[in-house]
Amino acid sequence: MSKTKVKAYGAKASDAALEELQIKRRDLEPNDVKIRIDYCGVCHSDIHTVRNDWGGSQYPVIPGHEIIGTVEAIGGEVSGFKVGQTVGVGCMVDSCRKCPSCREDLEQYCEEGLVGTYNGKDEHLGGHTYGGYSQQIVVDEHFVLNIPENLDLKATAPLLCAGITTWSPLSHWKIKEGDKVGVIGLGGLGHMGIKFANALGAHVVMITRSEDKAQDAKDLGAHDVLISTDDKQMKEHANSFDFLLNTIPVKHDMNPYLGLLKRDKTMVLVGAIEPLEPLHGASLVLSRKRVAGSLIGGIKETQEMLDFCGKHNITCDVEMIDMQKINEAYERVTSSDVKYRFVIDMDSLN
Amino acid sequence: MSKTKVKAYGAKASDAALEELQIKRRDLEPNDVKIRIDYCGVCHSDIHTVRNDWGGSQYPVIPGHEIIGTVEAIGGEVSGFKVGQTVGVGCMVDSCRKCPSCREDLEQYCEEGLVGTYNGKDEHLGGHTYGGYSQQIVVDEHFVLNIPENLDLKATAPLLCAGITTWSPLSHWKIKEGDKVGVIGLGGLGHMGIKFANALGAHVVMITRSEDKAQDAKDLGAHDVLISTDDKQMKEHANSFDFLLNTIPVKHDMNPYLGLLKRDKTMVLVGAIEPLEPLHGASLVLSRKRVAGSLIGGIKETQEMLDFCGKHNITCDVEMIDMQKINEAYERVTSSDVKYRFVIDMDSLN
Structure with missing residues (x-):
């Protein structure tokens, strides 16, 4: 099975040197949505993971779990999304779907452990998952969110985590x-x-x-x-x-x-x-x-939050950056010098 | 107005030397119940207060807030108790009765501060309140509890706090x-x-x-x-x-x-x-x-607890002591050498 190679930006070693990488994304499976990433927010967790502050980081780390993008393709059994639609992906890309927490729409508390959007266990390709500092991501539709059309898309990315x-x-x-x-x-x-x-x-x-x-x-x-x-x-x-x-x-x-x-x-x-x-x-x-x-939120309540944002026209206050400025952004996040979230314009990777 | 003098046992100074004292109890007011104390449990808080571990102790300290006794007299407006009845007094003898907590039967969280059975502010006689290591206590009926008749009275005293x-x-x-x-x-x-x-x-x-x-x-x-x-x-x-x-x-x-x-x-x-x-x-x-x-409990729920104990025949496991053995008991409480509560037989004060 061929795997799509995409350009990504990540930390190759624990010294947090961020550089361009080629990573594989899985081919579409029946329930998958292939997303071209337009914007990705910069979360403090990205920095902690890149720097292995919490231990357990697996390199190369491709951070990013505040993802806004456009559906490029859908698997044969996808029912909730169509090509061209604006969608979001947050901190999780999978969970066991069977435990009491998952059954209560609280996948973030999955008793088998949620699969993080990055640095999670990749059951499809082996190894670990790669996040949103990249051109593309393939995600099971259960973990894909609808983004209200009326919102300023650049400023919606951090809704997915913050x-x-x-x-x-x-x-x-x-x-x-x-x-x-x-x-x-x-x-x-x-x-x-x-x-x-x-x-x-x-x-x-x-x-x-x-x-x-x-x-x-x-x-x-x-x-x-x-x-x-x-x-x-x-x-x-x-x-x-x-x-x-x-x-x-x-x-x-x-x-x-x-x-x-x-x-x-x-x-x-x-x-x-x-x-x-x-x-x-x-x-x-x-x-x-x-x-x-309290830890992030379940997929159902994330959609409820996004719908609430659509209704009340709520977005994040963001500062846009090009991918190449990520190390500088990290320094500024670390010193609380951002109002209030950096968002990477993924066009800068092209 | 004459005040009843009763024999009590307490700490006169912060070195926790316990000795016999004569203390005043107020004359009966219309809502008051005068109680001859039969038994008093020994709580770790007694020791902390006698030793001023938490600061704020006022000497002489007469400890004791797990009180079981017999009604000797009642004020003219007392409706819930009669002479000869077995009653209990716990950790509080008053509260503001007006704040939201008091109105919700949670006097222990009184927003003006509960009046502790000992080392509280005595609004009647001035100074501070004296607790149950004594022959007698006078308490507003709101803070007096009914003790189910079927229980072993010696073993009910610690229900009032523990x-x-x-x-x-x-x-x-x-x-x-x-x-x-x-x-x-x-x-x-x-x-x-x-x-x-x-x-x-x-x-x-x-x-x-x-x-x-x-x-x-x-x-x-x-x-x-x-x-x-x-x-x-x-x-x-x-x-x-x-x-x-x-x-x-x-x-x-x-x-x-x-x-x-x-x-x-x-x-x-x-x-x-x-x-x-x-x-x-x-x-x-x-x-x-x-x-x-969670802090002790309100008077209403204390009565509910006592009624539950009556119904299920629940009491504490206690070791009876004479008042004169109190310092030895304190040492044993401090080293967790008691199963599970000392109770003072107040007859030993006579």
């Missing part, structure tokens, strides 16, 4: 009109958290250490800004939040934020997956508070 | 027949967690580091025992629990226990209120798990 990562907890925890929602941290995730919480009718408070992010947060839809290093402000907001979306991507102290929650309310972690500063039992016990985690 | 502390989360999180419930730590709290979870129809697994606690746990009602230091056993039970009741009273690493929970399930902390070992974000994020806290 978008769903913040949407899923807001949806799961049933955020509704009038809830006081705090979004902690203003980056790729945080800026989408603000937009979604605002569109859901919540009273949105941006919680940040940086006074200079206040105006940006308000422009994005925050009704109020709470400077977390200001003890007076923190006291004024104590025990007042219905929900906290914690997007801080690094080790931090959760205890001051927990003091902001009402009794029985929840802070959800979506950013940091490393060991955090010690949690004080009292921060939870004294008012029956909760800390939970 | 009992409700473990009952409340099992009730709040709606533990039901067939749930796989893990009780972590076998002490005063853990032994009640086992009994309650068993009586609620759960499949109860005792989770402990000590192999030598296995038989005791089974005798108390555990269906299975999981030795948490055995990696093989921990793997076998990974992602299988519907609920974890974490009664460990000291700093510990929560992450291995979180690995035992199913997706979307919760571990509730009821023991440790200090800083814990660093929580890994991934322990929560990867399967949308939760850590929550």
Whole structure:
């Protein structure tokens, strides 16, 4: 069986040197969609994987899991997509489809382990999967998303990771009109958290250490800004939040934020997956508070999020780059110097 | 207005020297119940307060918030109790009664702060409240509990703290027949967690580091025992629990226990209120798990717990002591050398 070779951009070794590569994509299988990639967002996870920060990276790494493209061909049994249609691919390209999580449309929690869009186990070609920093991808239609036609396509790419990562907890925890929602941290995730919480009718408070992010947060839809290093402000907001979306991507102290929650309310972690500063039992016990985690979202809820975005005209704030500028973009992501997501124009690979 | 002087036993200074004291109890007010104390349980919190481990102790400390006694007199407006009746008093003797938590029968989370049975602010006499290591107490009837007549009274005292502390989360999180419930730590709290979870129809697994606690746990009602230091056993039970009741009273690493929970399930902390070992974000994020806290219980649910105990004939496993042996008991509690709660026979004060 012949395999399509496509040009891709990736890290060949753990020193994160990114260079052009030729990679194979599988031939169309009956349920597959072949997608020409138009745009791909740059997620902090790409950098962690390229740099093997979490261990387990398999080289060459072709990163990219915020993919927007155009259907070039479909397998004989594909029913949901047609050639020429704009589609998206997010963080997963497969899962077991049989476990309780998969059966509940929560493929991200697949009990056999989801197949990541990159650095996952490739059951078709062997080896590992290659992501969206490339010209083309072939994906089972179950993991392909419809992109609403009215949206600015360049700015939809990060919805596939930053978008769903913040949407899923807001949806799961049933955020509704009038809830006081705090979004902690203003980056790729945080800026989408603000937009979604605002569109859901919540009273949105941006919680940040940086006074200079206040105006940006308000422009994005925050009704109020709470400077977390200001003890007076923190006291004024104590025990007042219905929900906290914690997007801080690094080790931090959760205890001051927990003091902001009402009794029985929840802070959800979506950013940091490393060991955090010690949690004080009292921060939870004294008012029956909760800390939970949340990982991206299932395919069904990703489509719901995209449809919601179409209806409310929500996209990400992005800065477009050519593929050749990726190392520079990585440096800027690492130093939080982007508002709020880089998106690669894949034309630059041609 | 004359105040009743009663003999009490307490710590006069922060060196935890316990000695006999004369303390005042207020005269009966219209909603008050005057109680002759028959038994009082010894809670680890008593020791922490006597030793000022948490700061804020006010001396002399008269500890004791697991009180069983007999009604000696009632105020003119008391409707729920009569002279001669057996009653209980737990960790609170008052709260604001007006805040949302109080209005929801969750006085333990009173937004003005509950009034502790000891070391709370005494609005009646000034100074601070004195607890149950004494002959008598006067308490507003709202904070007095009915004790089912069929129970062995000596063994009911710790229900007022150890009992409700473990009952409340099992009730709040709606533990039901067939749930796989893990009780972590076998002490005063853990032994009640086992009994309650068993009586609620759960499949109860005792989770402990000590192999030598296995038989005791089974005798108390555990269906299975999981030795948490055995990696093989921990793997076998990974992602299988519907609920974890974490009664460990000291700093510990929560992450291995979180690995035992199913997706979307919760571990509730009821023991440790200090800083814990660093929580890994991934322990929560990867399967949308939760850590929550829980503090004693409201008066309504404490009565429900006592009624449940009456119906299922549940009491605590206790070792009776005379008041004069309290320092020895404290040493043994501190070294976990009690099955599972000391109860003071208050006759020894006469």
